[in-house]
Amino acid sequence: MSDVIDEYVKTEYEAGFVTDVDSETIAPGLSEDVIRFISAKKNEPDWLLEWRLKAYKAWLEMDEPEWAHLNYPKVNLDEVSFYSAPKSMENAPKSLDEVDPELIATYNKLGIPLHEQEVLAGVAVDIVFDSVSIATTFKEKLAEAGVVFCPISEAVHSHPELVKKYLGSVVPQKDNYFAALNCAVFSDGSFVYIPKGVRCPMELSTYFRINEANTGQFERTLIIADEASHVSYLEGCTAPMRDENQLHAAVVELVCLDDAEIKYSTVQNWYPGDENGLGGIYNFVTKRGVCHTNAKISWTQVETGSAITWKYPSVILRGDNSIGEFYSVALTRNFQQADTGTKMIHLGKNTKSTIISKGISAGKSSNAYRGLVRMSPRADGARNFTQCDSLLIGDQCAAHTFPYIESKHPNAIIEHEATTSKVSDDQLFLCLQRGIETEKAVSMIVNGFCKEVFKELPMEFAVEAGKLLEVSLEGSVG
Amino acid sequence: MLTIKNLQADVEEKNILKGLSLDVKPGEIHAIMGPNGSGKSTLGYVLSGREGYQVSGGSAELNGENILELEADERAKKGLFLAFQYPVEIPGVSNMEFLKASVDATREYQGKEALDTVSFMKLAREKCKAVNLDPSFLKRGVNEGFSGGEKKRNEIMQMMLLEPSLCILDETDSGLDIDALQVVADGVNACRDENRSFIIVTHYQRLLDYIVPDKVHVLSDGKIIKSGDKSLALELEEKGYSWIEKE
Ligand SMILES: Nc1ncnc2c1ncn2[C@@H]1O[C@H](COP(=O)(O)OP(=O)(O)O)[C@@H](O)[C@H]1O
Numbered sequence A: 001m002s003d004v005i006d007e008y009v010k011t012e013y014e015a016g017f018v019t020d021v022d023s024e025t026i027a028p029g030l031s032e033d034v035i036r037f038i039s040a041k042k043n044e045p046d047w048l049l050e051w052r053l054k055a056y057k058a059w060l061e062m063d064e065p066e067w068a069h070l071n072y073p074k075v076n077l078d079e080v081s082f083y084s085a086p087k088s089m090e091n092a093p094k095s096l097d098e099v100d101p102e103l104i105a106t107y108n109k110l111g112i113p114l115h116e117q118e119v120l121a122g123v124a125v126d127i128v129f130d131s132v133s134i135a136t137t138f139k140e141k142l143a144e145a146g147v148v149f150c151p152i153s154e155a156v157h158s159h160p161e162l163v164k165k166y167l168g169s170v171v172p173q174k175d176n177y178f179a180a181l182n183c184a185v186f187s188d189g190s191f192v193y194i195p196k197g198v199r200c201p202m203e204l205s206t207y208f209r210i211n212e213a214n215t216g217q218f219e220r221t222l223i224i225a226d227e228a229s230h231v232s233y234l235e236g237c238t239a240p241m242r243d244e245n246q247l248h249a250a251v252v253e254l255v256c257l258d259d260a261e262i263k264y265s266t267v268q269n270w271y272p273g274d275e276n277g278l279g280g281i282y283n284f285v286t287k288r289g290v291c292h293t294n295a296k297i298s299w300t301q302v303e304t305g306s307a308i309t310w311k312y313p314s315v316i317l318r319g320d321n322s323i324g325e326f327y328s329v330a331l332t333r334n335f336q337q338a339d340t341g342t343k344m345i346h347l348g349k350n351t352k353s354t355i356i357s358k359g360i361s362a363g364k365s366s367n368a369y370r371g372l373v374r375m376s377p378r379a380d381g382a383r384n385f386t387q388c389d390s391l392l393i394g395d396q397c398a399a400h401t402f403p404y405i406e407s408k409h410p411n412a413i414i415e416h417e418a419t420t421s422k423v424s425d426d427q428l429f430l431c432l433q434r435g436i437e438t439e440k441a442v443s444m445i446v447n448g449f450c451k452e453v454f455k456e457l458p459m460e461f462a463v464e465a466g467k468l469l470e471v472s473l474e475g476s477v478g
Numbered sequence B: 001m002l003t004i005k006n007l008q009a010d011v012e013e014k015n016i017l018k019g020l021s022l023d024v025k026p027g028e029i030h031a032i033m034g035p036n037g038s039g040k041s042t043l044g045y046v047l048s049g050r051e052g053y054q055v056s057g058g059s060a061e062l063n064g065e066n067i068l069e070l071e072a073d074e075r076a077k078k079g080l081f082l083a084f085q086y087p088v089e090i091p092g093v094s095n096m097e098f099l100k101a102s103v104d105a106t107r108e109y110q111g112k113e114a115l116d117t118v119s120f121m122k123l124a125r126e127k128c129k130a131v132n133l134d135p136s137f138l139k140r141g142v143n144e145g146f147s148g149g150e151k152k153r154n155e156i157m158q159m160m161l162l163e164p165s166l167c168i169l170d171e172t173d174s175g176l177d178i179d180a181l182q183v184v185a186d187g188v189n190a191c192r193d194e195n196r197s198f199i200i201v202t203h204y205q206r207l208l209d210y211i212v213p214d215k216v217h218v219l220s221d222g223k224i225i226k227s228g229d230k231s232l233a234l235e236l237e238e239k240g241y242s243w244i245e246k247e
């Protein structure tokens, strides 16, 4: 492979600044008292505190999973602070005008203006800064349609029956080590409810930001699409550059009732660590949705950040004729490691799933696709199509594919295609010979490779994702 | 236009070009023929600045400027165009996107005004027609699933779009049927200009029936061993290369 490509130059992580706000951060370490503290801070009802404590007890008995194709020193949870909030949020602001200007400035810098009139036309945004939610825009317009879009800490009070019914209904507390931890200490996140028959009038979006040092972020998102409703939701994530690894362990649950549709898109750009592999976010995320009859869940993810990514957005196709989709682009470079994929669990008849995964590895990074397709004995007429493509840039990186297929139904149709290719010298030279510079050429080739996934993203974000790839690839060739 | 003096070049530490000299004047067409492995493609790559092709001696000047020190993309933007013997595919990158990036970069470098998307599309469609490619090819991935002949016509289309000053065509005629050959030749002839020169690498005299060269050279073992006019090509067609190599 060409020297140009082997050469690895440092790229600046654009979102890597720290915001200077006065924060209340509790002492590191986890105990029942910490959980009681978090719960009290949020003025939670008793049932939720009990729920957290139950999860904590379960978690104490669990071990960190080791099956993933990842290699990292374990996080020392005694050094992690489980709650941090800007002090100005002590008495939560009633409107954007009351939000600390420093925070508003932070989001402006990240390109996410909070003032409603400036917000991307037609996109409502919820912002989570360290452990708390600081603003939800377009609340009134959404309320007119009956849509609830608010911090989950608020939904606990405003819609307790929904939260109580569905929290933990898709991802059980004991599902895995990180999910159990999240149940015990989750801080904030978004809550969405779309009433029967309603098509959400705008894209919903949440931005997560870790600011404080040595804090973990444990957000919790719950989206409920009632019968025959429709919603498109997008999350974005950034964090400052720090030498220490920071833990992020989120849980996202989607409940998609009969005939409903949820489209969930992620642009994940947590700090990936520097060119020597120092620092970066450990991203251990459990995302799962359940589809009832005729329902459809579509996960689209563009993963460019984090030192470690461990994430398998999944769909349980419980109802007949339901549809699950997973479209993924995962880019790793320098020393980043990703082990990501999906699980499609076909329970109902005539259920369908599609998996399109594009892994791009550069530098000394490692990129693994891990996917499970399970056909239950009831899943008459079920089908899955999986396509898994890897693209290598340079010759020091690695790509792996771990497909698991469990078919307990003789008629189920499962198709799997996998390819591995390289950005070749021939392709690069063709571009150069036509006057196109190396960096532009690589970004064009990579974008071409990802086309099938990008076309699934909402328009504004497809452009953003393309740009993000370009920035992330900057310097990956000399 | 192009002056090459005693050019020597190595690939993977093996000496391939062994003192090659060539002088191409503006507006001229030079044909280069020679046995397989004699270094014809290597010459194209060395001139266009492909990585891995090391110049170990001699010089090459394009319009009076030493080009051997320049990056490949700069040489391209200065007007050097290479039509590939084996055009490579770039899946998912549309021909249109690729050509726009190419034309934009070239025009910017040459200090020309940028073409807006509409004018560019119009121009690209025109050039497609000129080489008998359906404009739908612009939407397809670069060379993706193109037949051999379509790939070659796509190269000529790019050449017409970029308006280079020196065009090197590396066996563009190989594998073409007679109709496609005619299309390629028409394309080249349409581009002929007193300020544009061509180096045409070919094995077959038949292309030179359509594109009449000013000079014909025989390249063997990294050197030009014989030069002549059009009649040399006919003689080669008849007798092969060995008689010259023995001379
Ligand atoms: N990338 C390469 N690596 C090693 N040898 C090469 C490479 N490219 C060309 N060569 C060698 O250089 C010589 C000339 O090749 P080439 O220029 O392709 O010849 P032609 O185009 O005249 O058939 C051949 O001996 C070939 O094997």
Ligand SMILES: [Mg+2]
Binding pocket: B040, B041, B042, B085, B170, B171
């Ligand atoms: Mg050749």
